Amino acid sequence: MAGTERNTARGEFALIDGILKPLAAGTPAALGLTDDAAVLTPAKGKDLVLTKDAMVAGVHFRESDMPGDIARKLLRVNLSDLAAMGAEPVGYLLATFWPEALPLSWIQEFADGLGQDQEEFGIGLLGGDTVRTPGPLSLSLTAIGEVAKEKALRRNGAGAGDLIVVSGTIGDGALGLLALQEELADLDPTEQEYLEDRYHLPNPRLSLGQALVGRATSCIDISDGLIADIGHIAEESGLAAVIQWKKVPLSDAAKIAVESDDALVERVLTGGDDYELAFTLPLDQRDDLVKLAKEGGVSLAIIGEMVEGEGVRVMQEEGVEMPISSSGWQHF
Numbered sequence: 001m002a003g004t005e006r007n008t009a010r011g012e013f014a015l016i017d018g019i020l021k022p023l024a025a026g027t028p029a030a031l032g033l034t035d036d037a038a039v040l041t042p043a044k045g046k047d048l049v050l051t052k053d054a055m056v057a058g059v060h061f062r063e064s065d066m067p068g069d070i071a072r073k074l075l076r077v078n079l080s081d082l083a084a085m086g087a088e089p090v091g092y093l094l095a096t097f098w099p100e101a102l103p104l105s106w107i108q109e110f111a112d113g114l115g116q117d118q119e120e121f122g123i124g125l126l127g128g129d130t131v132r133t134p135g136p137l138s139l140s141l142t143a144i145g146e147v148a149k150e151k152a153l154r155r156n157g158a159g160a161g162d163l164i165v166v167s168g169t170i171g172d173g174a175l176g177l178l179a180l181q182e183e184l185a186d187l188d189p190t191e192q193e194y195l196e197d198r199y200h201l202p203n204p205r206l207s208l209g210q211a212l213v214g215r216a217t218s219c220i221d222i223s224d225g226l227i228a229d230i231g232h233i234a235e236e237s238g239l240a241a242v243i244q245w246k247k248v249p250l251s252d253a254a255k256i257a258v259e260s261d262d263a264l265v266e267r268v269l270t271g272g273d274d275y276e277l278a279f280t281l282p283l284d285q286r287d288d289l290v291k292l293a294k295e296g297g298v299s300l301a302i303i304g305e306m307v308e309g310e311g312v313r314v315m316q317e318e319g320v321e322m323p324i325s326s327s328g329w330q331h332f
């Protein structure tokens with residue numbers, strides 16, 4: 001029906017004008033969201049770095065999560081991929097698949113979350129697409145960044161003998177999800193809240209990634225699980241990784257959880273939702289770690305080393321390998 005179409009169209013463009021346009025106001029390349037596409041001039045001497053991750057209700061976030069948090073996580077998981085490449089973020093494109101029942105107020109809160117993080121990370125919206133879906137809320141974001149020409153960090157440059165280093169603490173996001181599902185016992189409210197926050201709002205390690213350019217021999221961000229993602233470095237570099245469980249950095253809350261339930265060790269190592277960086281560093285650059293941690297604004301821990309061979313081995317203690325049933329999250 002023509003009338004219905006007009007109403008739908010008016011609604012769609014009202015949404016773009018009223019809710020999304022303000023997010024593009026600071027990025028001239030977005031052309032005010034009035035044209036068919038954005039036009040971006042890359043900086044001299046830089047390579048563009050492009051990444052896209054999607055998130056689906058019930059798969060990547062809980063339907064009951066706050067709209068602003070969902071938006072910020074969507075942006076942050078993509079910025080985490082830019083961090084893993086050593087890039088500085090420039091802007092982003094957004095595709096939203098809104099279920100019929102979602103009110104405009106929800107969408108406004110979602111946009112407010114994006115606005116908050118745009119300021120935090122100094123970027124703006126460049127464009128995107130808005131559609132309705134008969135399915136669950138689905139979102140996709142393309143982040144664009146820049147890195148000095150040919151200097152992007154890769155997964156494939158690790159050498160035998162390189163140290164394996166991770167930022168921050170591992171397992172908090174996965175334990176936070178368990179806490180939200182009320183499957184974690186013995187935690188006081190402060191620890192519970194800390195873990196839940198880590199699930200809802202990852203911290204992309206952008207300063208660290210940029211500090212690693214020209215220093216790390218390989219780098220990845222941990223989304224699927226520590227073992228799975230270090231497995232990608234091992235595979236792409238044609239080597240094996242050996243990780244010492246006792247050196248994997250845990251938050252106080254994660255330590256308490258793991259001490260009360262052994263089964264959570266595997267969850268920490270394979271649960272994903274970390275968005276920390278794992279990277280390799282030549283042994284003779286070990287003393288640079290203090291400086292890198294300072295520049296990156298995050299703690300760093302050496303958890304193992306790269307050796308000849310293939311795959312990832314986790315050592316429970318000297319000479320005792322930990323059995324691991326699955327290395328991390330997979331959609332298929």
Ligand SMILES: Nc1ncnc2c1ncn2[C@@H]1O[C@H](COP(=O)(O)OP(=O)(O)O)[C@@H](O)[C@H]1O
Pocket residue numbers: 052053081223224
């Ligand atoms: N549908 C797709 N189309 C094109 N490339 C894809 C698609 N899905 C994944 N990739 C590419 O495969 C590689 C691995 O993807 P992924 O595991 O999602 O990486 P990450 O965990 O860093 O997001 C990346 O280079 C990504 O761009």
Ligand SMILES: Cc1ncc(C[n+]2csc(CCOP(=O)(O)OP(=O)(O)O)c2C)c(N)n1
Pocket residue numbers: 053054058059060061062077177223224271272273329331
């Ligand atoms: C409600 C809910 N259930 C389960 C998870 C766990 N989970 C879902 S997808 C995923 C891996 C990361 O997502 P993916 O789409 O694989 O991102 P990418 O690896 O491409 O960055 C994890 C750990 C979650 N985050 N939320």
Ligand SMILES: [Mg+2]
Pocket residue numbers: 052053
């Ligand atoms: Mg991905």
Ligand SMILES: [Mg+2]
Pocket residue numbers: 080081084220221222223
């Ligand atoms: Mg990644």
Ligand SMILES: [Mg+2]
Pocket residue numbers: 223224329
């Ligand atoms: Mg994945």
